[in-house]
């Protein structure tokens with residue numbers, strides 16, 4: 001490893017650590033934990049899921065999507081990138097975005113079905129594009145979501161951070177009554193909500209495995225299920241759980257400096 005690449009790697013670690021320190025300070029008022037079973041009796045809700053790549057919705061919140069569908073909530077999934085970046089070491093395949101679309105639809109069917117849209121931003125660029133912000137704003141206007149699921153603000157992938165940032169811009173301050181539920185994919189978050197998902201764990205696993213192109217390079221299904229078992233134990237659920245950091249939409253602005 002050259003001194004330069006060593007420096008770049010350590011600078012990245014430092015940047016992450018500083019982000020964490022700031023996050024913990026700002027998040028403090030919201031860190032009281034609770035368990036939300038989702039299957040309780042409430043009026044049907046409108047749910048928006050923002051996924052940077054096809055598979056993030058299943059890995060990050062496949063369990064809650066299945067639970068929302070079981071209780072009759074309308075779920076709309078908005079994919080921001082086209083998922084076209086090849087796995088490390090693999091050649092570019094121009095059919096990959098279309099293949100991943102098909103996998104995404106198959107995965108959503110397993111979770112109980114959802115409407116979806118694909119913004120087709122270029123995978124891996126971390127683009128915070130005006131087109132993306134406008135499309136998210138339009139979707140929010142149309143769906144009037146009670147909850148929005150999105151990768152959490154420190155999730156360590158540039159497309160995931162970009163998706164969060166585009167959502168923040170799209171919300172432009174506040175939508176009273178909308179809760180932003182942030183989910184974890186690449187970086188474990190600091191949870192304030194746990195959702196028991198034992199009843200739909202098999203659906204989550206099958207939905208992740210539907211993303212066959214991705215499962216070839218990494219066993220995301222086993223990793224995600226392992227995390228779900230750990231989160232269940234940690235959150236006092238005593239069975240598998242998904243963990244989230246949830247705040248009202250109007251509080252997002254508090255984290256702008258992160």
Ligand SMILES: [Zn+2]
Pocket residue numbers: 052053056157159160185
């Ligand atoms: Zn992703």
